[in-house]
Amino acid sequence: xxxxxxxxxxRRQSPLFQLRGELDGRTRLMLGVxxxxxLLIGWEAAARVLAGDSILLPTIGQTLTxxxxxxxxxxxxxxxxxSLRRVGIGYAVSLALGVVLGVAMGSxxxxxxxxxPVFGMVRYIPASALTPLFLLWLGIxxxxxxxxxVVGTVFYNVLMVADVARSVPTPLINASYTLGAGxxxxxxxxxxxxxxxGIIDVARINLAAAWLMLVVAELxxxxxxxxxxxxxxxxxxxxxxxxxxxxxxxLIGVASDLALRALKSWTSPWARA
Amino acid sequence: xxxxxxAVGDGGAAAKLRCxxxxxxxxxxxxxxxxxxxxxxxLEVGENELVxxxxxxxxxxxxxxxxxxxxxxxxxxTVEVDGAPVIGPGPDRGMVFQAYSLFxxxxxxxxxxxxxxxxxxPRPLRAERVQELLGIVGLTEFADxxxxxxxxxxxxxxxxxxxxxxxxxxxxxDEPFGALDAQTKQVLQDFLLTxxxxxGATILMVTHDVDEAVYLSSRVYVFSSRPxxxxxxxxxxFGAQRGPLxxxxxxxxxxxxxxxxxxxxxxx
Numbered sequence: 048x049x050x051x052x053x054x055x056x057x058r059r060q061s062p063l064f065q066l067r068g069e070l071d072g073r074t075r076l077m078l079g080v081x082x083x084x085x086l087l088i089g090w091e092a093a094a095r096v097l098a099g100d101s102i103l104l105p106t107i108g109q110t111l112t113x114x115x116x117x118x119x120x121x122x123x124x125x126x127x128x129x130s131l132r133r134v135g136i137g138y139a140v141s142l143a144l145g146v147v148l149g150v151a152m153g154s155x156x157x158x159x160x161x162x163x164p165v166f167g168m169v170r171y172i173p174a175s176a177l178t179p180l181f182l183l184w185l186g187i188x189x190x191x192x193x194x195x196x197v198v199g200t201v202f203y204n205v206l207m208v209a210d211v212a213r214s215v216p217t218p219l220i221n222a223s224y225t226l227g228a229g230x231x232x233x234x235x236x237x238x239x240x241x242x243x244x245g246i247i248d249v250a251r252i253n254l255a256a257a258w259l260m261l262v263v264a265e266l267x268x269x270x271x272x273x274x275x276x277x278x279x280x281x282x283x284x285x286x287x288x289x290x291x292x293x294x295x296x297x298l299i300g301v302a303s304d305l306a307l308r309a310l311k312s313w314t315s316p317w318a319r320a
Numbered sequence: 321x322x323x324x325x326x327a328v329g330d331g332g333a334a335a336k337l338r339c340x341x342x343x344x345x346x347x348x349x350x351x352x353x354x355x356x357x358x359x360x361x362x363l364e365v366g367e368n369e370l371v372x373x374x375x376x377x378x379x380x381x382x383x384x385x386x387x388x389x390x391x392x393x394x395x396x397x398t399v400e401v402d403g404a405p406v407i408g409p410g411p412d413r414g415m416v417f418q419a420y421s422l423f424x425x426x427x428x429x430x431x432x433x434x435x436x437x438x439x440x441x442p443r444p445l446r447a448e449r450v451q452e453l454l455g456i457v458g459l460t461e462f463a464d465x466x467x468x469x470x471x472x473x474x475x476x477x478x479x480x481x482x483x484x485x486x487x488x489x490x491x492x493x494d495e496p497f498g499a500l501d502a503q504t505k506q507v508l509q510d511f512l513l514t515x516x517x518x519x520g521a522t523i524l525m526v527t528h529d530v531d532e533a534v535y536l537s538s539r540v541y542v543f544s545s546r547p548x549x550x551x552x553x554x555x556x557x558f559g560a561q562r563g564p565l566x567x568x569x570x571x572x573x574x575x576x577x578x579x580x581x582x583x584x585x586x587x588x
Contacts, residue, residue, distance in 0.1 A: 216420040216421070218417040218418075218419070218420050218421040219420065219421055219422075219423065221386075221389075221391050221409070221415065221417070221421070222415060222417060222421040222479075222482075222483075223434070224390075224391065224408075224409035225389055225390075225391070225409045225410070225411065225413060225414060225415040225483070225492075226411055226414070226434055226435035226438055226482065226483070226485075226486060227410060227411030227435055227438035227439050227486055228434075228438045229438075232438060236434075237423065240423075240425050241423075241424070241425070315425065316466075317424045317425040317466050317467075317468060318424075318425075
């Protein structure tokens with residue numbers, strides 16, 4: 048068969064379906080927009096199909112109207128403030144503990160040996176199962192809610208920060224010692240800065256768990272807060288309000304995620320991919 | 321270990337570094353027998369000397385360097401620098417590792433400055449010293465660059481400059497050019513010779529590259545594997561004046577073959 052054209056070797060792959068393929072910025076953006084649009088269109092379509100005399104699934108428009116209403120009446124701001132304050136305080140405490148204990152575990156074999164078995168066991172107790180206990184111990188005001196947020200996130204924070212601190216390359220630490228650094232200097236000026244971007248990632252990932260615990264806490268006992276408001280709305284079958292509040296949760300999540308990503312690339316340009 | 325254990329009257333020129341009977345055993349786990357990484361190493365490096373240790377992987381040569389650097393402890397034996405026992409790491413023994421030892425968040429100048437900050441060198445002096453070292457390693461225009469934007473060869477030059485900054489009594493190099501391509505490696509070998517001649521540093525270097533050892537050092541210790549022992553100590557006859565021509569010297573080739581034969585018979 049001397050007159051057939053030579054067949055091409057290999058197989059060409061479209062970047063869209065190549066494993067570990069790389070997309071250009073525009074395609075990425077378009078795909079992202081398409082994903083969100085699909086979700087919104089699906090929601091809207093389902094709402095219109097299901098629309099009957101009682102609303103179980105509000106349309107996007109109804110949800111936004113409910114959101115406006117919540118904002119105008121001032122309920123939204125009070126609830127948002129209460130929830131943000133709880134998550135803010137509780138998660139800050141959890142992160143502080145996570146960084147201190149995690150860095151200790153990741154840098155000191157003795158800390159690791161003594162803490163790992165404790166945390167390894169305790170973290171399998173679902174934090175939400177402690178809610179009744181906390182209510183019993185701490186009453187029904189703010190403290191049991193904060194305690195739940197702390198307990199529900201601190202073990203993840205500690206163990207994940209420990210992993211981050213462990214990943215500081217040994218040559219880096221050894222080199223520091225041979226340059227005259229003491230242990231405290233190595234901790235402060237080598238292990239902490241090297242771990243910093245990883246710690247921000249841990250904070251970003253586990254923040255979702257903090258919101259989860261907030262909801263658990265507010266569902267049980269609260270007179271203000273986003274999750275409390277959702278339960279309230281459910282009692283009056285105000286599904287549009289419930290959706291509006293769920294939307295608020297989503298927006299807070301996206302905003303905090305973007306903020307922490309920005310913080311990471313601003314404070315640690317060296318760790319940018 | 322008091323200062324009184326120092327051996328007296330063993331003659332010869334005072335060695336900068338003296339290892340006597342250095343042995344390192346790693347305990348076994350769960351009824352596995354332990355391993356002997358180093359077995360009775362005797363080794364000396366004179367003032368301003370550049371000495372290489374060659375050996376196959378697993379011969380404990382890096383372990384020995386870590387012991388001299390104070391990063392690991394010998395199970396038996398003594399290590400002395402200028403007659404004083406080594407009990408931990410310190411800026412008097414600068415170390416350079418194969419890779420991943422630069423602070424990735426610090427610029428080249430900041431990396432070099434780290435040792436000076438630890439030593440509490442006054443600011444103006446620091447800046448001056450950093451400039452001087454940047455000049456020595458030829459990276460003046462990269463002072464504000466992050467390590468990630470440097471080539472592998474440049475990174476190792478920064479690592480050497482950083483180790484030199486606190487003016488150590490000796491430099492310990494652990495396969496510093498092991499991760500570099502052949503061309504860059506040769507350039508950096510000549511660079512190291514220049515640094516050595518300019519600073520008069522005492523250098524102990526570990527490598528698995530026999531050519532490199534013969535090219536750079538005045539003496540080569542050939543290690544055997546498992547356990548690591550000094551199989552041979554070989555004088556390299558080329559004086560302080562070395563250059564690319566040495567590589568074609570018949571004595572260079574003979575020495576290289578001799579060492580390679582040693583390594584082959586000692587690897588199991």
